[in-house]
Amino acid sequence: xxxxxxxxxxxxxxxxxxxxxxxxxxxxxxxxxxxxxxxxxxxxxxxxxxxxxxxxxxxxxxxxxxxxxxxxxxxxxxxxxxxxxxxxxxxxxxxxxxxxxxxxxxxxxxxxxxxxxxxxxxxxxxxxxxxxxxxxxxxxxxxxxxxxxxxxxxxxxxxxxxxxxxxxxxxxxxxxxxxxxxxxxxxxxxxxxxxxxxxxxxxxxxxxxxxxxxxxxxxxxxxxxxxxxxxxxxxxxxxxxxxxxxxxxxxxxxxxxxxxxxxxxxxxxxxxxxxxxxxxxxxxxxxxxxxxxxxxxxxxxxxxxxxxxxxxxxxxxxxxxxxxxxxxxxxxxxxxxxxxxxxxx
Numbered sequence: 205x206x207x208x209x210x211x212x213x214x215x216x217x218x219x220x221x222x223x224x225x226x227x228x229x230x231x232x233x234x235x236x237x238x239x240x241x242x243x244x245x246x247x248x249x250x251x252x253x254x255x256x257x258x259x260x261x262x263x264x265x266x267x268x269x270x271x272x273x274x275x276x277x278x279x280x281x282x283x284x285x286x287x288x289x290x291x292x293x294x295x296x297x298x299x300x301x302x303x304x305x306x307x308x309x310x311x312x313x314x315x316x317x318x319x320x321x322x323x324x325x326x327x328x329x330x331x332x333x334x335x336x337x338x339x340x341x342x343x344x345x346x347x348x349x350x351x352x353x354x355x356x357x358x359x360x361x362x363x364x365x366x367x368x369x370x371x372x373x374x375x376x377x378x379x380x381x382x383x384x385x386x387x388x389x390x391x392x393x394x395x396x397x398x399x400x401x402x403x404x405x406x407x408x409x410x411x412x413x414x415x416x417x418x419x420x421x422x423x424x425x426x427x428x429x430x431x432x433x434x435x436x437x438x439x440x441x442x443x444x445x446x447x448x449x450x451x452x453x454x455x456x457x458x459x460x461x462x463x464x465x466x467x468x469x470x471x472x473x474x475x476x477x478x479x480x481x482x483x484x485x486x487x488x489x490x491x492x493x494x495x496x497x498x499x500x501x502x503x504x505x506x507x508x509x510x511x512x513x514x515x516x517x518x519x520x521x522x523x524x525x526x527x528x529x530x531x532x533x534x535x536x537x538x539x540x541x542x543x544x545x546x547x548x549x
């Protein structure tokens with residue numbers, strides 16, 4: 205039934221009922237109108253309006269649901285659809301909207317894949333230049349400073365040693381940036397070793413306590429899945445250090461039910477203090493590349509999700525935040541990556 209005939213039928217039901225009541229009810233209208241008759245007519249009008257409003261709300265309920273979905277749909281959370289029942293213009297509109305969401309989600313996933321691949325390629329290029337150009341130049345400077353310090357007199361030798369230490373620290377910082385830009389250990393030793401190195405480096409530079417919990421019998425993963433898990437862990441740790449005001453972070457990698465689950469749980473201010481910025485949206489886009497699901501919620505437990513000694517509700521702390529990425533072991537990727545992503549990433 206079309207929308208026009210749906211509304212016409214609802215109004216016809218109301219008006220027909222009112223007409224039947226006037227025909228068979230023992231009610232007459234005098235001239236001039238008596239007060240009691242006027243009250244009866246006004247009451248009947250109110251009843252008709254209320255009945256008409258209720259029937260119209262029921263008849264147009266599918267359009268209300270469609271409007272709410274239009275205002276809240278997020279392409280980074282795929283699968284939001286309305287049920288399609290019956291026929292008519294409203295049903296066809298809902299079916300068309302669902303098809304449009306299918307196309308938009310596919311196009312979003314494809315474009316996000318291109319962007320992220322370009323980002324990874326640029327990260328690799330910058331890391332290579334830092335390693336080959338800046339790193340080698342600073343190493344040459346260190347050697348020159350060492351030779352100059354060995355030949356210099358005592359006062360100048362001390363100053364040269366100080367400059368040498370500053371240069372060595374700068375070289376270590378460059379190497380750390382290279383590791384963040386291009387996780388070479390991920391290609392060489394695998395995901396667990398890469399996460400171990402990442403968390404160790406994170407704990408050293410932030411002073412936060414990091415607890416690792418990795419299953420010993422993790423299944424083999426595709427290279428792109430490993431890279432996504434690593435990048436999400438990297439971004440989750442960065443958010444915990446910058447925004448969560450946390451003292452302790454737990455990184456867990458488990459598997460079950462055909463999926464690998466990465467959890468980054470802190471004991472900070474909780475999800476209420478967080479917002480969907482570029483970092484979180486980037487994690488959601490990466491999760492879509494491997495057909496995974498990213499959930500950001502309050503950490504389970506009382507006071508904290510990683511240990512009862514880090515804070516409690518009575519101490520004024522929130523439950524903390526948990527970032528969970530569920531990645532299928534054999535993912536059905538919406539936007540396929542290159543056949544050999546290691547050459548590109």
